[in-house]
Amino acid sequence: MNTNEKTIEKFDKHVAHSYGRYPLAMKKGSGRRCVDENGKVYIDLGSGIGTNSLGYCDEKWADAVCEQVRTLQHNSNYYYTEVQAEFAEKLCDTAGYSSVFFGNSGAEANECAIKVARKYSFDKYGKGRHNIITLVNSFHGRTMATLSATGQDVFHNYFFPFLEGFINVEANNIDDLKAKLDDTVCAVMIEYVQGEGGVNALSKEFVDAVYELCAPKDILVIADEVQTGVGRTGKFLAGDNYGKKADITTLAKGIAGGLPMGACLMNEKCSGVLTPSTHGSTFGGNPIACAGGIAVLERVTSEGFLDEVNKKAEFIKTKLENCSEVVSVSGLGLMIGIQLKSKKAADAAREALDRGLLVLTAKDKVRLLPPLTIDYDELRDGLDILIGILEE
Numbered sequence: 001m002n003t004n005e006k007t008i009e010k011f012d013k014h015v016a017h018s019y020g021r022y023p024l025a026m027k028k029g030s031g032r033r034c035v036d037e038n039g040k041v042y043i044d045l046g047s048g049i050g051t052n053s054l055g056y057c058d059e060k061w062a063d064a065v066c067e068q069v070r071t072l073q074h075n076s077n078y079y080y081t082e083v084q085a086e087f088a089e090k091l092c093d094t095a096g097y098s099s100v101f102f103g104n105s106g107a108e109a110n111e112c113a114i115k116v117a118r119k120y121s122f123d124k125y126g127k128g129r130h131n132i133i134t135l136v137n138s139f140h141g142r143t144m145a146t147l148s149a150t151g152q153d154v155f156h157n158y159f160f161p162f163l164e165g166f167i168n169v170e171a172n173n174i175d176d177l178k179a180k181l182d183d184t185v186c187a188v189m190i191e192y193v194q195g196e197g198g199v200n201a202l203s204k205e206f207v208d209a210v211y212e213l214c215a216p217k218d219i220l221v222i223a224d225e226v227q228t229g230v231g232r233t234g235k236f237l238a239g240d241n242y243g244k245k246a247d248i249t250t251l252a253k254g255i256a257g258g259l260p261m262g263a264c265l266m267n268e269k270c271s272g273v274l275t276p277s278t279h280g281s282t283f284g285g286n287p288i289a290c291a292g293g294i295a296v297l298e299r300v301t302s303e304g305f306l307d308e309v310n311k312k313a314e315f316i317k318t319k320l321e322n323c324s325e326v327v328s329v330s331g332l333g334l335m336i337g338i339q340l341k342s343k344k345a346a347d348a349a350r351e352a353l354d355r356g357l358l359v360l361t362a363k364d365k366v367r368l369l370p371p372l373t374i375d376y377d378e379l380r381d382g383l384d385i386l387i388g389i390l391e392e
């Protein structure tokens with residue numbers, strides 16, 4: 001039995017089987033490559049589903065995190081910490097928001113957004129205006145509320161009853177949106193690029209309509225940027241690509257370079273909604289995660305960084321569009337969906353593992369979320385492997 005297999009046997013015996021896992025155990029990583037327990041090296045074009053935004057064990061990030069571990073690893077949110085204050089200030093300034101609530105995951109960030117939207121409406125208009133419109137094919141998380149918000153029937157099983165108060169509208173269907181935006185609605189929640197739903201960017205017309213229709217009715221716009229945020233789409237927020245700023249934006253995945261961190265950003269209008277004891281999280285804003293977050297922010301906002309993200313995105317797109325098996329390339333920036341002609345995305349992803357490449361899938365597409373720091377040699381090597389598989 002090789003070491004991968006020993007780990008897998010122990011793991012499967014004791015860890016819940018809630019994932020269909022690939023049969024390999026990761027040991028370590030450096031830069032944009034990781035190594036499994038048998039010593040096999042992989043180029044990573046998935047970055048832990050977009051979490052390892054600076055790649056594996058980036059030196060400055062690791063130094064910042066380790067220093068914080070040895071200084072103050074955690075304290076209750078009943079006290080203040082400088083590192084949380086600094087991260088909050090940098091994040092709000094960069095993203096253009098007034099305040100932030102910190103949790104530990106995307107689902108928690110969205111839970112917070114849902115609570116803020118409902119309480120904003122209740123405080124101002126009283127009961128009965130609690131519905132939140134979410135989009136068909138969206139994905140907002142795995143907790144009961146965020147599952148209920150998720151606009152995919154496959155997720156609405158087993159765990160009945162789901163939370164009331166979510167109404168689904170078809171993405172890019174302005175008439176459907178108009179018909180459902182009645183006076184029971186307090187918010188519309190969107191992903192500018194639906195990630196798990198298949199890497200589909202919303203049309204500019206639809207996004208414009210969301211904002212135009214919501215504003216006069218004081219209906220909040222919530223942008224779930226858990227996957228699209230923090231530089232992933234070539235702008236700090238994906239909303240910047242559309243020239244739009246939601247009332248509430250949620251972030252997680254890449255925000256702290258691979259540490260658990262979720263953020264619910266609120267504009268001025270929403271910033272007074274959360275009052276003492278209306279929301280909380282024991283670990284939210286954990287100092288170590290905040291230190292990691294500051295390191296990520298410093299890099300992503302450094303001169304020329306996002307231009308490079310956009311250039312790499314173009315490089316990938318051009319290379320893929322020259323592949324005969326590729327029907328189309330979707331997404332924005334380094335969030336890429338690849339529609340295949342005849343091959344199955346899941347088969348391609350499995351074959352890629354054999355050849356030392358990590359890629360993701362989303363619905364029937366191959367999905368790439370490379371570390372934002374990936375270089376052209378690594379991209380070339382990774383894409384050559386992928387294209388080799390596709391063209392076989």
Ligand SMILES: *Cc1c(COP(=O)(O)O)cnc(C)c1O
Binds near residue numbers: 107142195196224225
């Ligand atoms: C991944 C994801 C979530 C859930 O994040 P978790 O950290 O897994 O809770 C929510 N929304 C979007 C858009 C995501 O991509």
